[in-house]
Amino acid sequence: MTDTAPEPTLLADYAPFPFTVEQVALTFRLHPQHTRVLSRLSLKPTTEGQPLHLHGENLTLISLSLNGAPLPDIAPDAEGLTIPAALLPATAFTLEAEVEIAPETNTALEGLYMSGGIYCTQCEAEGFRKITFYPDRPDVMAPFRVRIESDMPVLLSNGNPAASGPGWAEWVDPWPKPAYLFALVAGDLVAHSASFTTRSGRATPLNIWVRPGDEDRCAFAMDALQRSMAWDEQVYGREYDLEVFNIVAVDDFNMGAMENKGLNIFNSKLVLASADTATDTDYERIERVIAHEYFHNWTGNRITCRDWFQLCLKEGLTVFRDQQFMSDMRSAPVKRIEDVLTLRARQFREDMGPLAHPVRPDAYVEINNFYTATIYEKGAEVIGMLKRLVGDAGYKAALDLYFDRHDGDAATIEDWLKVFEDATGRDLAQFKRWYTDAGTPRLAVEDDWQDGTYTLTFRQETPPTPGQPDKPPRVIPIALGLLAPNGDEVLPTTVLEMTEGQQSFRFEGLSARPVPSILRGFSAPVVLDRTAPPGERAFLLAHDTDPVNRWEAGRGLAKEVLARMVTEGAEPAADLLAGLEAVVRDECLDPAFRALCLRMPAEDDMAQTLHASGVVPDPDAIHAARKRLQLALAQRLAPVLPGMIASLANNGPFDPGAAAAGQRALRLACLGLLTRLDGGEAATRAHAQAGNMTDSLGALSCLLDAGRGAAELTAFHQRWQGNRLVIDKWFMVQVLHAAPDRLAEVATTLTRHPDFDWKNPNRFRSVMGALAENHAGFHHPSGAGYRLLADWLIKLDAVNPQTTARMSTAFETWTRYDTDRQAQAQGALQSIAARPGLSRDTGEMVGRILK
Numbered sequence: 001m002t003d004t005a006p007e008p009t010l011l012a013d014y015a016p017f018p019f020t021v022e023q024v025a026l027t028f029r030l031h032p033q034h035t036r037v038l039s040r041l042s043l044k045p046t047t048e049g050q051p052l053h054l055h056g057e058n059l060t061l062i063s064l065s066l067n068g069a070p071l072p073d074i075a076p077d078a079e080g081l082t083i084p085a086a087l088l089p090a091t092a093f094t095l096e097a098e099v100e101i102a103p104e105t106n107t108a109l110e111g112l113y114m115s116g117g118i119y120c121t122q123c124e125a126e127g128f129r130k131i132t133f134y135p136d137r138p139d140v141m142a143p144f145r146v147r148i149e150s151d152m153p154v155l156l157s158n159g160n161p162a163a164s165g166p167g168w169a170e171w172v173d174p175w176p177k178p179a180y181l182f183a184l185v186a187g188d189l190v191a192h193s194a195s196f197t198t199r200s201g202r203a204t205p206l207n208i209w210v211r212p213g214d215e216d217r218c219a220f221a222m223d224a225l226q227r228s229m230a231w232d233e234q235v236y237g238r239e240y241d242l243e244v245f246n247i248v249a250v251d252d253f254n255m256g257a258m259e260n261k262g263l264n265i266f267n268s269k270l271v272l273a274s275a276d277t278a279t280d281t282d283y284e285r286i287e288r289v290i291a292h293e294y295f296h297n298w299t300g301n302r303i304t305c306r307d308w309f310q311l312c313l314k315e316g317l318t319v320f321r322d323q324q325f326m327s328d329m330r331s332a333p334v335k336r337i338e339d340v341l342t343l344r345a346r347q348f349r350e351d352m353g354p355l356a357h358p359v360r361p362d363a364y365v366e367i368n369n370f371y372t373a374t375i376y377e378k379g380a381e382v383i384g385m386l387k388r389l390v391g392d393a394g395y396k397a398a399l400d401l402y403f404d405r406h407d408g409d410a411a412t413i414e415d416w417l418k419v420f421e422d423a424t425g426r427d428l429a430q431f432k433r434w435y436t437d438a439g440t441p442r443l444a445v446e447d448d449w450q451d452g453t454y455t456l457t458f459r460q461e462t463p464p465t466p467g468q469p470d471k472p473p474r475v476i477p478i479a480l481g482l483l484a485p486n487g488d489e490v491l492p493t494t495v496l497e498m499t500e501g502q503q504s505f506r507f508e509g510l511s512a513r514p515v516p517s518i519l520r521g522f523s524a525p526v527v528l529d530r531t532a533p534p535g536e537r538a539f540l541l542a543h544d545t546d547p548v549n550r551w552e553a554g555r556g557l558a559k560e561v562l563a564r565m566v567t568e569g570a571e572p573a574a575d576l577l578a579g580l581e582a583v584v585r586d587e588c589l590d591p592a593f594r595a596l597c598l599r600m601p602a603e604d605d606m607a608q609t610l611h612a613s614g615v616v617p618d619p620d621a622i623h624a625a626r627k628r629l630q631l632a633l634a635q636r637l638a639p640v641l642p643g644m645i646a647s648l649a650n651n652g653p654f655d656p657g658a659a660a661a662g663q664r665a666l667r668l669a670c671l672g673l674l675t676r677l678d679g680g681e682a683a684t685r686a687h688a689q690a691g692n693m694t695d696s697l698g699a700l701s702c703l704l705d706a707g708r709g710a711a712e713l714t715a716f717h718q719r720w721q722g723n724r725l726v727i728d729k730w731f732m733v734q735v736l737h738a739a740p741d742r743l744a745e746v747a748t749t750l751t752r753h754p755d756f757d758w759k760n761p762n763r764f765r766s767v768m769g770a771l772a773e774n775h776a777g778f779h780h781p782s783g784a785g786y787r788l789l790a791d792w793l794i795k796l797d798a799v800n801p802q803t804t805a806r807m808s809t810a811f812e813t814w815t816r817y818d819t820d821r822q823a824q825a826q827g828a829l830q831s832i833a834a835r836p837g838l839s840r841d842t843g844e845m846v847g848r849i850l851k
């Protein structure tokens, strides 16, 4: 651990910056080792007698002057520099600084760095201070002028192109912005170009910049961008506001993508796609992230965050918007089910462990550690609840008011809630707890039927989370439907508003005891604790009119069955198999939906569920039970599988749309089951015939599950050598599908492969991220999985703290398991914590996980 625990930053300590920055002018003289950054800041005090603090890290100060007069006595410390109040004029002044930085050796990928010969930047959250001295905080917004001097052919920055000549270019961004939205790119790039005419008639050039040779894999991203721009106009009334929109793809990137004003920078895996190199999952992610970053132009850029505690203000809202977009572009219920799966797998997991924190935290050590599922996914859920509570018209009125009132502001969650209160007249004091209180509420429900009256009684309780022992009740929107015993809907979806710790709702005038469909559409991010009477879940799986709850019924049933198989050695239950068979055979149902129903709960999800019900999960038993259930399902479906696989095959040209992707998903789900029966015969054929990456990788996964696929792996590597994104898949698939006993060995061997370029975050994640996702393998009783990951995290921390810290969350569930496993995991975590010189990022995470 770091020698002295760093002091946390507190929400309660917020104070405005005592100066305004009226203009920023930057000049970059690019050089891999000796880049010079010249800055001219026009500053104006807003409070008298305050010193000027500027952030700055790892900068070599060359010169500093105020109104043209050098300041030779000011020396920066590790965090920046301070100019005493006594040296500052009482009115506007100009501060000029020249610093030197070395992009080539910047392996942390924060600030100005190089990726495959391309200069690029990443400034969110606090990377700008690694470029020059500046008040690097989101509430300081200023217009930027940027001049780039370099012999690279393409020179880009934010805003509009102003002028250029051989070896230089100037950009002007008219919209005041915080420094975290600054970006610069210089490289040998080619553009895939198109244009979009905004609703007020401005034809806007759109460019996706990539390395030469990649330009034929940009069409899908461009199409997604054009659709996003149109959607934001139609649904939110938001128009693009610059003369050009640029996207750049780089191979080395810590996260998915970044919404820099007018110049989004993307991890290349979220841009580049062609049928033979990208899977349907890749296409879907590209569409979503292109939309997400574009939507930030209004929710994040035009209206930004006052401080980083308000991160969900832009991220929760922008995720909510990208989810709405995706459900408009594709199938709404399928999209919702996928979002629920992600929420549970990532956010519920976080909320139930040592890293639980509120959607709006009130303290952090390293802000990079708070780009979490809670801020993003739960942040989006909270907005979904708000929309459900105020209705579509109320939501629209509130959002119009938000854009109207706060355009150009650095806003807070209080501002956000106030527009809803003002637009709808609703008091949101209790609702605010969703932002301030961590933890996933558990919602217990009991029902009663008497004299034609049906009563549902709910009890809510939120388990304690770190630093928050007591949780007052929250307002929970519970979408409910009631079905008659014949399957007819007797109460269409109605939203109950629960505000008390315990609350009953009565339904009168029913002729028979109804079957409740509770939490339709997953109307609140809670765990529903219902001991369903026998047959209820199977009934809902067959009859629920709400597709999300129909899926949820099957899911709940599968979890019940798996839990009994794990804890009591029960047999796979016939009602589950029959229910799934009916769904799979029902050709009226969307293939994507049927594929989701066939997908068994993940092993980590089962461990989470068992742990929450007081059982110590045994990863090996879960793994074995899941396989037995799949085998039983395969046997049950044996007569239909070959026919379905044949009929779902498509020999036409590849179509990345949702319908065709759904067919491929169902076909691969069937192939996975058939592999349990034929040992991989059909998968071998499917792999040989695969005409796209989805089918190829899907069949290869089946083969690896069946203990085959060696020849196919070799051929795959040979064919795709040199294509980084596809080789990532080659690494990942082997780790994900390794037998638990062999996982550490397989992963270790892969780390010795010449292509294991571990400093590239995508490549590192393709092995080490997959290692942690192989549940039974990672939690192998030998502790080999834990140790392997810990050793590599230690190694990576020295070059890239941010990605290391993020990946340490693989350990966040360690206290769920038996004492032997706990001891192994704890030892691995302690070996990281004990490392001299450990980064603040990783130190904070490992410290919180170990607590």
Ligand code: PHE
Pocket: 122, 124, 125, 255, 256, 257, 258, 259, 292, 293, 315, 371
């Ligand atoms: N703001 C980015 C997004 O959500 C995520 C990001 C954060 C990227 C920090 C890089 C660094 O779109």
Ligand code: ZN
Pocket: 292, 296, 314, 315, 318
């Ligand atoms: Zn975002």
